Amino acid sequence: MTRRIALTLLALTTVLLVLAVVPLAVSVTARERVAFRDDQRAATRTVAAAAEEYLSDHQPPDAMRRELDAAARAGDCAAVYDASGRLVARTSCTAAQGDEARELVKPVLAGHEPEPPENEGRLLAAEPAGEVRQPAGAVVLARSAAPLDARIAAVWGWSAAIGGAGLAASVLLSVRLARWVGRPLSALDATARRLGEGTLDERAAIDAGPPEVRRLAATFNTMAARTEALVHGHRAVIADVSHQLRTPLAALRLRLDLLAAGAEGDDAAELAAAQEEIARLSRLVDGLLAVARAEQATPRPVSVRVDEAVRERVVAWVPVAEERNVLLVASPGDALHASMGAGHLEQVLDNLLANALEAVPAGGRVTVECRAAEASARVCVIDNGPGMDADAKAAAFRRFGNPQARGSGLGLAIVHRLVTANGGTARLADTPGGGLTVVLELPLRQDGSADRDRGR
Template identity: 75%
Template structure:
């Protein structure tokens, strides 16, 4: 944004400077040329007046020589011709005028307005000596164009200096303006990112930038304060519910244990059924609390090695799988990806998926957990060869109690979906070739240098 503001203002200033400075320099150049020509013609007329006194009135050439000497001292080359185009008097350098001077004299003697030729390095001017219609002679004066060129160069030099100075001032002003506008927005963006990462006490600076940006920062702070209050309120509710529900359930379970110890066989069977229902209710409460915690979680991403977590969770669940006659193994992985997830989230995700797969797998079945890199994401798959799920069940599997075919609480996939999506990933269900269910997780990769090199190189190496 700051670059766009800077370049826009610089381009606009450059156009304005060109439209203002260039026409002014052209006008000053033309005015300087006219003034230089007028000065040359005035000097020529002075010599022509002295030449008229000598040629028409027959006076001595003293005044004429004086004017020619003054012209020579000024650096001009002057020549006086009579009516027959014969050279009467001249300065020492007049011999260099050549045929151009004679052509100008002929034009003057015929009563025509001469057109001075464009001669490199000098300017010629011709004036009649006496009456324009019947001149007694003509005067040709050649003056170096060096002073005129120097003045014109000075005009364009000062114009360029003014343009450069204006452009430099515009660049400085544009940079300061762009920073004044963009820096508060960058700060606000950083605050929003930290708030999204879980820093609920993050607030933006409302003292810098334009009024619109300050109002936006104030609105952001209001939103952040309300979000913090809501999240803290939800956490308090979850903590209270957890305490208020678990305590009476534990007390009820203890009382049933005491009653079962001294009851007869029929009563003991009924009490055992009641204890199973209480255990099921406890698991349901724990599942609901886990979903509530997952839904209110605002994770701060950390670098998590997928291969290490997969190996750890497979090792932890292997004894449970072996008790049920199920083979649990980690599939061969390629490049070990590092993902950006909240602390402990990948462990919780895999625990829920492996638990569901172990419950669904038949004796003698297998469960495989593998991972690989797919562009900017890390893909983790949990595959089993159990009965699988129907299309209708897969469509509602990620909802709370959405799967009517679930053998447990029906909350495991809801927790997985929430934990994956809150970290910026995706999860989907697919059929395992040959039968069974495959859960596919696409998790955001940690933006390390290795990932950036792979991205520049066109993707990860296989």
Template identity: 80%
Template sequence: MSRRIALTFLVLTTVLLVLAVVPLGVLMTARERVSFRDDQQAATRVIAAAAEEHLSDHRSAAAMDKELHAAAEAGDCAAVYDGSGRLVASTPCKAAQGEEADELVGRVLAGHEPEPPQNEGRLLAAEPAGDVRQPAGAVVLARSAAPLDARIAAIWGWSAGIGALGLAACVLLSVRLARWVSRPLSTLDAAAHRLGEGNLGERAAVDGGPPEVQRLATTFNTMAGRTEALVHGHRAVIADVSHQLRTPLAALRLRLDVLAAGARGETAAELAAAQVEIARLSRLVDGLLAVARAEQTTPRPVAVPVAEVVEERVAAWAPVAEERGVRLTAAAGPAPAAALGGGHLEQVLDNLIANALDAVDDGGRVTVARRVVAGRTAELRVVDDGPGMDAEAKEVAFHRFGNPEARGSGLGLAIVHRLVTVNGGTVRLEDTPGGGLTVVLELPLWTRDSTGPRSLPVLKER
């Protein structure tokens, strides 16, 4: 924005200066030329008047010689011609003689208005001595054009200087104006970006800049405050309710266990079903607590050895997979270090492997593969050959309770999405070739720049 404002003012000022300075310079140049020509014509007439007394009245040539001497001292060249065009007298300088001078004399003696030429850097002027119709002679005066050229150069030099000064002032003022307008907008944009990344305590500065921008910053701060209150309230409610539910659920489960120990027949079956529902409700409460903790996480990244974590979690889940008749393996691949919060990759893999084992039937297969993409991200794929998901289910898979047909709590993928995105990664769902579902994680690689604090991205529910 600053550049556009400055360029706009610069172009506008340039156009105005060209429209104002150039015509003024042309006008002043023309006036200087006319003034120079008038002075030269006046000096020529003075010599012509003295020459007329000598040529027409046959008086002494002293006055004519005096004027010629004065012209010579002034740096001019002059020559006096009689009525037949013969040279009568002249200054030591010969610039008023020659072909151009003879042509001027001929036109003056014929009663025509001469067109003064320029000869070797000098302007020639001719005047009749006596009556214009029947002149007794003619006077040619050659004057150096250097003073005229110097004055014209000074005019254009001053014009260019004024124009440059105007452009410099325009650039200075436009840059200051652009910064005055754009700096608070840039600050507001940066604050909005940080707020969008999850830093809910971010606020914009309201001092400086136009009043409209200050009002915008105030409105932004009000919106940010309300958003922070809503999000924190939402998280607090989930965490508090989940925490408060755990105690009565544990007590209820213990009572059901006591009752089931002595029950027989149909009563025992009903109590067993109740115990299953209580276990499911407990997993749901635990999932809500996990979501609340994940949403409140602002991790400081550490170097996480992806290969070691994958092999460790696969080994930890291997007994469960073996019990269900599912083959769980970790495919060979590179061993990069990802920049993640401590313990986050373990939680992510636990949720994904648990979901995959729940989805795969006896005899199925779950594979965890890894690779490095373009030297920038570590890619993990959790591949199963279960029933997969349709397009509609994929759209809401990362929502809390987004899939009503999920066998578990419906919170596992929401937790995964939150933990991945909070670390600057991405997660998506793809179909497994031949049937099944593939969860693709793209995690940032560990670099020297990965040690600083990270902002908190907002959970984008897809």
């Protein structure tokens, strides 16, 4: 962001400098040219006035000679022509003679104002000697354009220097402004990222940047403190509930076991049913605690090899599948690295496989696939069991969302919480031919290395 702010301000300043300096330099250049021409014409008229006394009043040529000498000392070349276009007098240089000079003399003697040309770095000017309509002669004065070029170069040089100084000042100010605004925001972004990764004690600095950024950082710190307190409070509640519920349940189960050891007949059947209810209640408490932990999960992402995790969990669950006469296989998949909390993918797969093996009847099949999607690792757990209707799928990720579930009804809720906490998605689809498919989209690793290690 710092670079974008600096470049934006620099571009804006450059445009403003160009719009201000270039027209000013063009205007000053035009004024210099006009002033140079006017000065040249004034010098030409001075010589023409002295030449008129000689040509029309038949005065001695002394005054004309003095003006020609003065023009020569000033670095100009001048030539005087009579009414017939004949050269009468000139300076020692010949730049005011030749074809171009005579082309200027003709319209002057005819009573017109010629357009003076520029030839080899010299400017020519022609003025009538006497009346404009009936001149007694004409004067041509050639002046070097070097002084004009030098002044124009100086104008553009100063303009470029002013523009460069303004641009340098703009670069300095824009970089400082961009850093003043951008650094606190970048630090706040990094702090928010670490907080999202599970470092709950992260706080942003509030002593740098504009007032709005400092207020934003202070508000963020307040939010982070409340989030930390809330998460720690929930974790404490979970720990307390875990202790307060499991201990009496364990004691109750032990007493029932002791009573069942000496019971007979109807008493033994009733105690066995009570033991089953206690076991069911224990599983329900464990499931609720697992859901609560998943909801409060603030994972610190690590690189997880998805295909290897799938193969390991399938191998671990194969004995359970064989005991239930269900075929459990893992299809060969892409070698992908996902970014997830440590152990979360294994927990998700365990819940999905437990649900699938519970739902699929004997002789059924459960397949786990792993392949690359556009920007994620896609894991699919496919079974050919009874499946779910649309209403059941819509509520499956909520606690006890599926009233027809054989277990606690919390497995998919745990899966959904863990996957979404890691930035992924979970959805349910129908298996072609019957059954249920759970599709997980897991975030790929973003550390600059290849996300796909095919063939490893």
